[in-house]
Amino acid sequence: MTHNSTHRVGLLGWPVEHSVSPAMHNAAFDALGLPWRYTLLPTPPGRIETALTNLKAQGYRGANVTVPHKQAVLPHLDAISDAARAIGAVNTIVVQEDRLIGHNTDGDGFLAALLESGFAPHGRRALVLGAGGAARAIVYALAQSGCVIAIHNRTVGRAVQLAHDMQDATAGAPVTWVPVSTALAGLDLAQFDLLVNATPVGTWPRSDASPWPETLPMPPHWTVFDLVYNPADTRLLAQARAAGATAVGGLGMLVYQGVLAFERWTGHAPPIEIMRAAAREALKR
Secondary structure: OOOOOOEEEEEEEOOOOOOOHHHHHHHHHHHHOOOEEEEEEEOOOOOHHHHHHHHHHOOOOEEEEOOOOOOOOHHHOOEEOHHHHHHOOOOEEEEEOOEEEEEOOHHHHHHHHHHHOOOOOOOOEEEEEOOOHHHHHHHHHHHHOOOEEEEEOOOHHHHHHHHHHHHHHOOOOOEEEOOOOOHHHHOOHHHOOEEEEOOOOOOOOOOOOOOOOOOOOOOOOOEEEEOOOOOOOOHHHHHHHHHOOEEEOOHHHHHHHHHHHHHHHHOOOOOHHHHHHHHHHHHOO
């Protein structure tokens, strides 16, 4: 492939060197014989506007957006999908005729992975840790699926804001927040069915960390979904298994949100299992 014939997409975030998205997407491009390439686009905080300008100037066809830019990109896009606007965060950008169109595939990717694990959220109760861009997508997706949600975040104000935003976006879905940031131990944990870690705690290189207190038992009937995918087996997942709970890692969500982004960029349905295998292999390195 020559430079002129190759369509490029990339990952905007900071840091991004741990990402397996290039391996995952490039394996799918190769499998379909598409002249596309996915690259890393490390973008420090405060540089997202410049990075987006460069995206268009350098002929990129789109990008994924990760921490810490999922909300920061919003003012700099030309259009935003209804779902991304409701969520208040963007993880996928499509460049169309020199316009930057923002989408969010995180929520649908999460739901696909959650259902694949055997957990149906309708009528269930979820405790979501975090209130950032990923958490916004998760809470929106769960609320749309008929799940009752409580948000716990170390900054209570952000949890309150997220709950209010999601109530507004979903016409009053049952979304609340844990009122005190240290109140996990005081919650009636048995009322919940699902725990979702939507924080970066436990991500490489601090993979020995967990957002769940070591001294706080988990109910064995829980499904514990950790959005962290690197490492594949996090401290939180080990805690869940030790408690007898069902442990679900973040690789499935990574793959399914990537599938949806791939379709938006190329118009082609990618080979899901090839993407999953490539991501798993990249995680071993």
